[in-house]
Amino acid sequence: MGFYYGVYKLFIRGYSMSNKTPEYQINAVKKYLSKFKEVKLRLLPEEHEAIVSHAKAMGDKSTVAFISRAIHETMERDLDKNREEN
Numbered sequence: 001m002g003f004y005y006g007v008y009k010l011f012i013r014g015y016s017m018s019n020k021t022p023e024y025q026i027n028a029v030k031k032y033l034s035k036f037k038e039v040k041l042r043l044l045p046e047e048h049e050a051i052v053s054h055a056k057a058m059g060d061k062s063t064v065a066f067i068s069r070a071i072h073e074t075m076e077r078d079l080d081k082n083r084e085e086n
Contacts, residue, residue: 041067 043051055066 051066052063055063058066060066060069
């Protein structure tokens with residue numbers, strides 16, 4: 001689970017220190033999270049461990065950051081390849 005899911009659980013479900021999350025904070029978190037889309041990815045345990053290890057070795061801050069970077073780099077490489085063909 002990622003950081004933002006933890007934020008969601010913390011504030012939306014009311015797991016704060018006082019156990020009373022202010023309404024404005026709940027609304028702020030909902031507004032922030034509404035800007036994003038979630039993508040679920042199913043991996044075999046050994047694939048997951050390989051990705052986590054590689055992300056750490058490459059110095060990425062998180063596995064999600066590594067996956068996002070990998071997707072963007074692949075998309076850019078594909079676009080460059082298409083430009084060369086045309």
